[in-house]
Amino acid sequence: MIRIPTLRHVATRSLRCAARGAVQQRRWAQVHDVRFLTTQPSQAILEKYRExxxxxxxxxxxxxxxxLKAAYSEKIQEQRKKDSTEGTPVSQPNAPSSFPPSKPAPKKASSSGEKPAIKPLGDILDLEKVAELPEKELTAIWRLRHASSPQTLCAVIPAPAYQAMESLARSNPYFVLPxxxxxxGAEMHFMQWTFDPASKTSTVLFTQLAEYKARGEFAQPHTTVTHHLDLIKDKGLVLxxxxxxxxxxxxxxxxxxLVMCLQRFYGGWEQKGDxxxxxxxxxxxxxxxxxxxxTNGDPRFSVEKLLEEAERMG
Structure with missing residues (x-):
């Protein structure tokens, strides 16, 4: 668990200095006001390559x-999603005998002749065999699949927890987290939800705020988190x-x-009925x-309040 006893003090000091315009903060201590970030283009990139x-x-x-940007927007989003799914680990050699065999990723093509942006769960696990497994064994198998690389994350989420998050994400698809x-001090990160009914997934893209401010829609996420919804009705689980x-x-x-903060701010830890x-x-x-x-650009939002809530989770 990451502890942040000095987070609010350092960040508050940075905000005050920025407001006075008297001190140039170090890059790692810089905190930006980003309430209207999602509606502003990347002017630096645009000017550099305007010609x-x-x-x-x-x-x-x-x-x-x-x-031109509008014409290429869909391809840009698809490429970002495709980049985020590369490097999925193969099944573990020491997995239990009931481990659903991994399926080779078929070379499907969309109407434009490109691969799907998100790999569906049916291309990763044998869903018929998965449906027969108890929750405890399914959870163990899913974790084993991702145990070989420290760069991977995984979880098995109860349906009510995920549904609470999705409900808020639909109306609040963008946010920032420290x-x-x-x-x-604190480094700010921009996050965005995307939904893909075709693959039965939702994906959260995390991008360093400095990267997003500099490159806008051309910015590359550093972390992607994909929720597979295939089992939400029959098993009450999201992988x-x-x-x-x-x-x-x-x-x-x-x-x-960041994933823990995502769950907290989007209500995944306080489920309906609790x-x-x-x-x-x-x-x-x-x-x-x-x-x-x-989301609404309300002036009551402030980075300092955000940091206060994050500190309570530390």
């Missing part, structure tokens, strides 16, 4: 750079797998912290308020 983009737009018959660094990309300056422990005491209920309501304030 090339204009030329390409003209060559392809587009009236403007915005038209990752504490010992004696160095989650994640991948931490190497070379993106993010450690697996930091990715685990009897919450007064303090737990108040904290859950405060986290949901921050989520909604961020």
């Amino acid at each position: 090339k983009l204009s030329k390409k737009a003209s060559q392809e018959g587009h009236g403007s750079i915005d038209d 990752v504490p660094h010992e004696s160095q 989650m797998q994640g991948q931490v990309m190497e070379g993106r300056n993010v450690q697996p422990d930091h990715a685990k912290w 009897e919450l005491d007064g303090q737990r209920k108040e904290r859950a309501e405060e986290r949901q308020k921050l989520l909604e304030w961020f």
